[in-house]
Amino acid sequence: MGFEAIADGYKGKELSQAQQVDSCGRCHARRRILADGFKPGDSFCDYMVPELLDTNSYYPDGQVHEEDFEYSSFLQAKMYTKGVRCADCHDPHTTLRKREGNKLCLECHEPRLNEFAHTMHQPDSEGARCERCHMPITTYMGRDPRLDHGFTIPTPELTVEMGIPNACNRCHADKDAQWSIVEIHGAHGPPRGVGRPASAGGRHGDQEPRGPDGPRPVGAPRRLP
Ligand code: HEC
Numbered sequence: 001m002g003f004e005a006i007a008d009g010y011k012g013k014e015l016s017q018a019q020q021v022d023s024c025g026r027c028h029a030r031r032r033i034l035a036d037g038f039k040p041g042d043s044f045c046d047y048m049v050p051e052l053l054d055t056n057s058y059y060p061d062g063q064v065h066e067e068d069f070e071y072s073s074f075l076q077a078k079m080y081t082k083g084v085r086c087a088d089c090h091d092p093h094t095t096l097r098k099r100e101g102n103k104l105c106l107e108c109h110e111p112r113l114n115e116f117a118h119t120m121h122q123p124d125s126e127g128a129r130c131e132r133c134h135m136p137i138t139t140y141m142g143r144d145p146r147l148d149h150g151f152t153i154p155t156p157e158l159t160v161e162m163g164i165p166n167a168c169n170r171c172h173a174d175k176d177a178q179w180s181i182v183e184i185h186g187a188h189g190p191p192r193g194v195g196r197p198a199s200a201g202g203r204h205g206d207q208e209p210r211g212p213d214g215p216r217p218v219g220a221p222r223r224l225p
Pocket residue numbers: 001006023024025026027028086087090091092095096
């Protein structure tokens with residue numbers, strides 16, 4: 001199916017956030033198909049079973065391990081629970097990103113996050129790109145780069161505790177996780193609780209119920225066309 005046809009699926013329909021994400025996820029998920037005939041507006045789980053996080057396909061903190069595609073990762077992201085959709089970042093007609101560089105994220109996020117105090121790297125450098133830290137890349141079969149759509153917080157503590165990779169040392173391969181912990185601590189203050197993700201990342205026990213329309217983003221006004 002062409003992308004025009006996929007986008008046409010939305011025309012004249014008021015799809016909720018969950019329905020929109022499901023309509024992309026039906027192809028962009030590691031899943032088992034139960035029934036054919038999915039149409040935009042249908043619910044993913046009526047037709048498919050997504051790969052769940054309690055399998056070896058994911059690291060224990062939910063980061064992608066095997067090639068898991070985007071859907072299940074995004075469903076565990078805090079952004080999903082706050083109403084963000086695939087189409088907030090990707091043009092559904094072209095699949096191209098909607099804005100270049102960090103502007104994509106700064107459409108909703110505060111400008112301070114683009115400053116050295118947050119990014120720890122010179123502005124506009126590779127290390128200062130939001131997605132390099134929050135969507136670490138794994139390349140599958142040597143040619144298939146995939147960004148983790150769980151939008152996690154770099155947590156080198158989990159590398160020390162459990163051997164889970166962290167975003168920093170994917171680039172800083174000549175340093176160890178302890179170095180990254182010290183550097184993050186220096187820039188951002190001490191970690192919030194052991195392992196951080198539950199408190200800092202809001203990954204567990206922090207999920208709001210998924211309403212028919214999903215809650216709209218709060219604290220981050222949507223200024224999208
Ligand atoms: C009918 C299946 C199908 C649907 C529905 C679908 N896609 Fe895709 N999409 C694909 C395939 C196949 C590819 C190419 C393989 C890949 O990169 O995973 C792709 C590629 C992409 C890419 C990467 C393009 C690139 O240049 O690397 C993005 C981004 C994307 N799709 C976003 C979306 C979004 C957003 C939606 C919902 C509005 C969506 N897709 C719905 C099948 C689909």
